[in-house]
Amino acid sequence: MPQLAFATSFFDEYDRLEKHVRQGVRTAMEKFQQLTAAELHADKGLHLEQVEKSRDPRIRTIRITGSWRGVVLAPDDGSGTFLLLKVLQHDDAYAWAVKRVFTVNAVTCGLEVRNIAAIEELTPVLQQAAKSASSLLFEKYSDTVLRDLGIDGGVLPAVRTIVDKPQLEAFSKLLPEDQYEVLFYLAEGHGPDEIWRDVVVARRPSEKSVNGPADLATAIANTRDRIALVSGPKELEDILTRPFSAWRIFLHPTQRRVAYRPSYSGPAQVSGGPGTGKTVVALHRVKHLLQKSDDTRILLTTFTNALADSLRENLNLLLDDPLLLERVDVTTVNAVARQIVDEHGTVPALVSDDDADTRRRWQRIARRLDLPWTEQFLALEFRHVILGQGIGSIEKYLTASRAGRGASLQAPQREHVWRAVEEFVRQLDAEGKRTYLQLCADAAELLKTAGPRYDHVVVDEAQDLHPAQWRVLRGLVVEGPDDLFVAGDPHQRIYDTRVSLRSLGISVIGRSTRLRINYRSTQEILTWSSAIMTGERVDDLDGGSDSLTGYRSALHGGRPTVRPAGTQPAEIDAVVAKIQSWMEDGVEPSEIAVATRFHQFGSRAKVRLEDEGIPVVALKDGPDASEKGVRIATMHAMKGLEFRCVAAIGVNDRAFPLDAAVTPAEVDRVQHEVDMLAERSLLFVACTRARDDLYVSWHGTPSSFIPGA
Numbered sequence: 001m002p003q004l005a006f007a008t009s010f011f012d013e014y015d016r017l018e019k020h021v022r023q024g025v026r027t028a029m030e031k032f033q034q035l036t037a038a039e040l041h042a043d044k045g046l047h048l049e050q051v052e053k054s055r056d057p058r059i060r061t062i063r064i065t066g067s068w069r070g071v072v073l074a075p076d077d078g079s080g081t082f083l084l085l086k087v088l089q090h091d092d093a094y095a096w097a098v099k100r101v102f103t104v105n106a107v108t109c110g111l112e113v114r115n116i117a118a119i120e121e122l123t124p125v126l127q128q129a130a131k132s133a134s135s136l137l138f139e140k141y142s143d144t145v146l147r148d149l150g151i152d153g154g155v156l157p158a159v160r161t162i163v164d165k166p167q168l169e170a171f172s173k174l175l176p177e178d179q180y181e182v183l184f185y186l187a188e189g190h191g192p193d194e195i196w197r198d199v200v201v202a203r204r205p206s207e208k209s210v211n212g213p214a215d216l217a218t219a220i221a222n223t224r225d226r227i228a229l230v231s232g233p234k235e236l237e238d239i240l241t242r243p244f245s246a247w248r249i250f251l252h253p254t255q256r257r258v259a260y261r262p263s264y265s266g267p268a269q270v271s272g273g274p275g276t277g278k279t280v281v282a283l284h285r286v287k288h289l290l291q292k293s294d295d296t297r298i299l300l301t302t303f304t305n306a307l308a309d310s311l312r313e314n315l316n317l318l319l320d321d322p323l324l325l326e327r328v329d330v331t332t333v334n335a336v337a338r339q340i341v342d343e344h345g346t347v348p349a350l351v352s353d354d355d356a357d358t359r360r361r362w363q364r365i366a367r368r369l370d371l372p373w374t375e376q377f378l379a380l381e382f383r384h385v386i387l388g389q390g391i392g393s394i395e396k397y398l399t400a401s402r403a404g405r406g407a408s409l410q411a412p413q414r415e416h417v418w419r420a421v422e423e424f425v426r427q428l429d430a431e432g433k434r435t436y437l438q439l440c441a442d443a444a445e446l447l448k449t450a451g452p453r454y455d456h457v458v459v460d461e462a463q464d465l466h467p468a469q470w471r472v473l474r475g476l477v478v479e480g481p482d483d484l485f486v487a488g489d490p491h492q493r494i495y496d497t498r499v500s501l502r503s504l505g506i507s508v509i510g511r512s513t514r515l516r517i518n519y520r521s522t523q524e525i526l527t528w529s530s531a532i533m534t535g536e537r538v539d540d541l542d543g544g545s546d547s548l549t550g551y552r553s554a555l556h557g558g559r560p561t562v563r564p565a566g567t568q569p570a571e572i573d574a575v576v577a578k579i580q581s582w583m584e585d586g587v588e589p590s591e592i593a594v595a596t597r598f599h600q601f602g603s604r605a606k607v608r609l610e611d612e613g614i615p616v617v618a619l620k621d622g623p624d625a626s627e628k629g630v631r632i633a634t635m636h637a638m639k640g641l642e643f644r645c646v647a648a649i650g651v652n653d654r655a656f657p658l659d660a661a662v663t664p665a666e667v668d669r670v671q672h673e674v675d676m677l678a679e680r681s682l683l684f685v686a687c688t689r690a691r692d693d694l695y696v697s698w699h700g701t702p703s704s705f706i707p708g709a
């Protein structure tokens with residue numbers, strides 16, 4: 001019986017096809033599972049026929065309905081795998097089919113497609129233009145170097161004409177995917193050896209199985225990031241009837257390598273810019289770990305409730321098996337800490353570690369004890385030094401390292417600070433209260449005697465977790481292989497914590513991977529948003545620094561709209577008009593988000609949208625995915641989420657940087673820098689939530705973070 005496979009290009013349109021066409025696809029595909037190759041060729045209804053003048057003799061069309069055709073790659077080597085490439089209207093299907101050629105990449109052994117007609121047409125024109133160019137993008141690499149990385153003879157002449165990165169980008173849709181990826185990284189300045197190791201080997205099957213050129217079926221099986229093989233009727237049903245989400249099926253080779261590595265000898269980390277699929281990798285890692293054994297228990301955890309909800313929803317999609325889901329707890333670190341403390345007594349009322357009430361409490365204590373420090377300084381000392389290192393006594397505090405703090409404290413000064421801390425804790429105790437971080441510190445202590453309760457802990461959005469929260473996680477899991485799997489992006493650190501995992505006994509050295517392809521936003525949104533962070537040094541979770549080099553998207557769209565307004569009402573009028581125009585273009589209200597720095601501004605925008613009859617919901621009310629309405633949220637609440645269209649409004653000099661969120665340099669110079677970076681990251685996070693369109697506006701003076709402002 002032939003084998004059936006689907007290419008990603010098929011899914012580009014499938015979800016948009018009308019019901020009867022989708023039914024036609026299903027009927028046709030079932031035949032590929034029921035009939036022999038000879039019967040398929042003879043089937044009158046299917047009409048499997050060669051395409052006249054096609055550049056690839058293996059391309060066939062099949063009849064789906066009266067006017068719809070499928071384009072199929074049919075094996076000519078007896079290997080028996082049919083690959084469905086496209087479903088299009090009759091003429092479009094033929095136009096697509098005649099221009100394409102499929103080849104097997106000599107080094108990755110994957111199947112690639114190129115628009116050969118366009119490459120051949122453009123190459124002579126570009127060769128002519130290249131003669132007068134002062135330099136060429138790939139001139140420093142010999143043909144041998146390029147060939148060794150998989151650039152083949154059909155592509156090489158075109159590659160030799162490319163003068164700069166925009167021209168390479170313009171070629172991207174015509175070139176074979178694996179070859180474009182190599183060229184992109186060379187153009188970004190990565191060396192051939194690094195590209196061989198990180199890009200080519202990641203795609204290549206193991207050395208042992210590479211034995212001469214691959215046949216079509218092997219090449220198809222090797223191309224798991226672009227082709228889904230269907231093993232039986234259940235899988236076919238699954239692919240064609242469930243809402244399609246590419247991330248469930250097609251992982252980039254680097255994503256797959258990280259998620260499905262049989263085992264890590266200790267904690268492992270995946271990092272990468274926004275939208276690079278870190279959450280997707282974390283979810284697949286959970287799937288892998290569950291499949292390793294029948295009784296493992298896993299904690300999948302993250303920062304906020306909204307993120308935990310979204311992880312739970314996506315895990316349901318990925319696993320679709322109640323028995324597997326039963327073995328995973330999906331919740332926030334604070335919620336786990338609360339549960340642990342609850343089991344050992346009653347949880348006190350919880351208060352924020354850093355809100356106006358807490359600051360006022362520190363202020364009163366400083367005044368009463370006649371201390372020379374501001375409330376900000378004391379609060380920071382408590383959070384970052386005392387809770388950060390889990391210090392429980394004056395003796396420990398007197399000798400504690402205060403590395404990374406901007407002002408030094410001698411022993412007598414520390415004794416004064418300690419008195420303030422004791423008073424702060426005493427007051428909260430007397431009122432039956434605890435801050436969230438105190439709760440985590442308590443839970444971490446309790447776990448020291450209670451012992452671990454999970455076999456694996458998988459953490460998403462790890463960059464903002466506080467050391468006290470890390471200690472809870474460390475204590476929850478049996479130390480050893482595959483204990484912790486951590487996903488995070490230091491560029492998205494939006495709170496004031498900086499953590500070195502190593503200092504917490506969590507070393508990911510040698511088990512850390514960076515993802516570089518953004519699957520969410522268009523390149524235009526990415527370029528604009530990345531400029532917010534340009535020139536900033538960002539520390540990673542492991543004592544080094546993190547960069548966005550080589551970070552790219554294969555998606556394209558319009559440039560972000562940047563819109564000044566004279567007054568706040570005028571700014572709101574403009575965003576209402578923008579939302580109306582998105583909706584007129586067919587964007588569902590629930591696919592639109594309005595992000596503001598301040599709650600209040602969001603509420604005003606909400607009232608105004610409601611006046612216009614546009615449905616609106618506040619994200620903090622926890623709407624589920626099916627609830628209608630434009631989402632209104634603070635920028636902090638946008639962390640980890642994504643929307644088709646995002647309007648980031650009120651981005652003026654009063655909101656970014658926000659004075660109240662930034663420690664003055666005279667209080668703590670180092671913390672000042674950390675806070676300023678977190679402010680930038682917050683705008684970066686809000687803007688990178690947009691998939692197709694980004695709109696940024698302000699009234700008054702624009703924030704200095706706005707690129708080009």
Ligand SMILES: Nc1ncnc2c1ncn2[C@@H]1O[C@H](COP(=O)(O)OP(=O)(O)OP(=O)(O)O)[C@@H](O)[C@H]1O
Nearest residue numbers: 246247250251252274275276277278279280519640
């Ligand atoms: N291999 C893939 N194929 C198709 N889509 C993918 C793939 N990987 C990720 N995506 C999609 O890209 C988007 C971003 O993925 P994800 O949320 O995992 O990224 P992230 O790195 O965790 O983002 P952020 O750090 O910005 O929160 C999601 O819509 C996800 O479904």
